[in-house]
Amino acid sequence: MNRLVRWLAIIAIAVTALGAVAGGAPPSASAQAGWTAQVYNDRNLTTGPVWTGTTGAVNFTWGQGTPVINGVSTTSQTDNFSVRFTSTAFFSAGSYRFTVTADDGARLYIDGVLLINDWREAAQRTLQADYTFPADGNHTIVVEMFDALYDATIQASWALTSGGGGVPGTGGGGPWYADYFNGPDLSGPPIFSTSYPASGLNLSWGTAAPGGPVPADNFSARFLRYLTVPNDLPQAVYTFYAYADDGFRFYVDSTLILDRWDTLATERVQADVTLLNGPHTLKFEYRELTSNAYLFLTWTPPAAQNPVLSPTGGAVPPVAPPAAGGITATVNTTRLNVRTGPSADNNIITTISRGQTYPATGRTGDNAWLQIAVAGQNGWSAARYLTLSGDINALPVVQDQGGGGAPAPAPQPTGAQGRVLANLRLRAEPTTRSAQIGGLDWGEIVDIAGRSSNHSWYQIIRASGQAGWAYAPLIRITEGSFDALPYTDGSIPVFAPPPTEGVIAQAYGNMRIRTGPGVQYPEISKAVWGTRVQVLGVSPDGRWLKVQHGNVTGWSSAPWYRIVQGSLASVPTTSQ
Numbered sequence: 001m002n003r004l005v006r007w008l009a010i011i012a013i014a015v016t017a018l019g020a021v022a023g024g025a026p027p028s029a030s031a032q033a034g035w036t037a038q039v040y041n042d043r044n045l046t047t048g049p050v051w052t053g054t055t056g057a058v059n060f061t062w063g064q065g066t067p068v069i070n071g072v073s074t075t076s077q078t079d080n081f082s083v084r085f086t087s088t089a090f091f092s093a094g095s096y097r098f099t100v101t102a103d104d105g106a107r108l109y110i111d112g113v114l115l116i117n118d119w120r121e122a123a124q125r126t127l128q129a130d131y132t133f134p135a136d137g138n139h140t141i142v143v144e145m146f147d148a149l150y151d152a153t154i155q156a157s158w159a160l161t162s163g164g165g166g167v168p169g170t171g172g173g174g175p176w177y178a179d180y181f182n183g184p185d186l187s188g189p190p191i192f193s194t195s196y197p198a199s200g201l202n203l204s205w206g207t208a209a210p211g212g213p214v215p216a217d218n219f220s221a222r223f224l225r226y227l228t229v230p231n232d233l234p235q236a237v238y239t240f241y242a243y244a245d246d247g248f249r250f251y252v253d254s255t256l257i258l259d260r261w262d263t264l265a266t267e268r269v270q271a272d273v274t275l276l277n278g279p280h281t282l283k284f285e286y287r288e289l290t291s292n293a294y295l296f297l298t299w300t301p302p303a304a305q306n307p308v309l310s311p312t313g314g315a316v317p318p319v320a321p322p323a324a325g326g327i328t329a330t331v332n333t334t335r336l337n338v339r340t341g342p343s344a345d346n347n348i349i350t351t352i353s354r355g356q357t358y359p360a361t362g363r364t365g366d367n368a369w370l371q372i373a374v375a376g377q378n379g380w381s382a383a384r385y386l387t388l389s390g391d392i393n394a395l396p397v398v399q400d401q402g403g404g405g406a407p408a409p410a411p412q413p414t415g416a417q418g419r420v421l422a423n424l425r426l427r428a429e430p431t432t433r434s435a436q437i438g439g440l441d442w443g444e445i446v447d448i449a450g451r452s453s454n455h456s457w458y459q460i461i462r463a464s465g466q467a468g469w470a471y472a473p474l475i476r477i478t479e480g481s482f483d484a485l486p487y488t489d490g491s492i493p494v495f496a497p498p499p500t501e502g503v504i505a506q507a508y509g510n511m512r513i514r515t516g517p518g519v520q521y522p523e524i525s526k527a528v529w530g531t532r533v534q535v536l537g538v539s540p541d542g543r544w545l546k547v548q549h550g551n552v553t554g555w556s557s558a559p560w561y562r563i564v565q566g567s568l569a570s571v572p573t574t575s576q
Contacts (some may be wrong), residue, residue, distance in 0.1 A: 040083045180194075197306065367428045535561075
């Protein structure tokens with residue numbers, strides 16, 4: 001643990017210098033150690049804290065609002081409050097420059113020694129002081145601020161000016177620091193901040209929210225990671241790979257490397273970057289509009305990644321001996337409990353981590369739980385958090401566990417085929433809660449046997465004969481007709497009759513229909529994947545369509561529709 005803290009601190013010291021490269025303003029997620037924050041309802045930190053919590057960085061601009069930390073409004077006061085931040089970080093021997101930006105008063109202590117002291121009412125300004133650590137070790141940093149009236153700001157960082165330890169090529173770099181924003185354009189203050197492991201980025205939320213107060217749709221996020229060449233990775237030419245749903249941008253230092261911010265394309269893109277000796281900032285910006293949400297970033301050579309991420313998606317797992325049937329299970333979540341039985345009510349045997357692989361020895365009849373062999377002992381874990389190397393139905397059903405019952409009829413080819421546009425999970429049923437039974441590769445051609453009632457899932461048959469359900473928006477039909485696909489999930493859906501006159505658009509997502517052209521307007525209906533609607537108008541910025549869906553007239557996001565009859569040029573531009 002000390003070694004990890006050491007490298008986090010070494011990376012943290014580059015923040016001030018990197019801010020100059022990026023244009024002079026500190027990044028929104030500063031690479032500091034973790035901080036404890038205490039908020040007081042007076043100017044002098046004397047009445048006892050009214051709120052205590054943690055934050056990944058001291059980097060707040062609250063303006064004339066209340067002090068919000070990690071999306072929490074810590075007090076109702078907008079003026080006459082104070083905050084104390086405390087952290088313990090590892091510093092290599094050397095001289096450091098500490099920087100504090102504040103409005104109004106600020107103080108900074110190192111191991112109880114007052115280094116920066118400007119405790120007065122004043123407009124925003126930047127304060128600096130130097131400090132030398134004679135030897136490697138942990139030190140306590142305290143930052144204090146108070147706000148009198150009007151605007152409130154507090155930011156703190158430090159940078160190595162001379163000295164410092166580290167053995168070239170042995171580091172791993174710091175974690176990713178993430179800020180989430182309400183809305184798709186990174187605007188306004190962050191509503192939630194967190195961090196992710198020191199590797200590439202491999203996050204998939206499906207239709208769920210990322211955490212905290214972040215909504216499931218219409219949010220954006222900025223991820224920052226600080227690396228030093230050659231301490232964390234060797235000087236070399238690196239190939240960066242990325243894909244996402246929906247938009248993303250990727251920067252190295254201040255240079256835009258990959259840009260899919262407005263295209264909403266899910267295909268993988270790549271670019272080569274030469275990283276020379278010195279500090280570097282990796283910045284990944286992401287926006288989620290609606291429906292599924294995921295993002296992925298990795299690079300080769302894969303230095304400073306733990307676990308190592310493959311350019312085709314996911315971790316490169318350690319090799320484990322196969323089970324009798326040859327099927328292994330790889331953990332696809334951060335931490336996973338292994339239990340004595342197939343239920344959350346059973347006792348935990350151990351906990352396993354993302355990327356670890358174990359022999360799969362059995363399953364429940366409903367495919368919700370898998371039996372795996374960990375350190376020679378069989379245990380149970382939820383199937384949705386494990387990626388199998390083969391067909392789940394090839395595993396034996398352990399008696400008296402789960403549902404079972406007669407197997408479903410085998411799906412039959414319909415003549416429709418599709419091309420897979422991303423690395424997809426193959427599931428037993430058309431829901432993200434169903435067990436994962438395999439995976440589809442980028443570019444793979446599959447037979448499409450049917451669709452689900454909400455048009456979000458295709459039932460597919462692979463060339464190997466394996467069948468299952470996959471997320472429909474990421475499979476493009478290359479042969480056959482979407483409208484001719486049968487509903488093979490047992491449903492008999494009822495939809496509004498498709499329009500036949502005028503300009504007609506087809507939805508390529510499960511789309512909300514709103515009362516006006518913007519996410520601020522209330523939702524009044526939905527057009528599920530594949531639904532056809534009549535287009536009555538287009539917004540002045542071209543981002544919203546006025547549509548008629550059955551008896552409902554409203555607005556829906558234009559990038560998620562394709563015109564299948566007529567031309568948008570023939571409908572009026574309107575915001576009414």
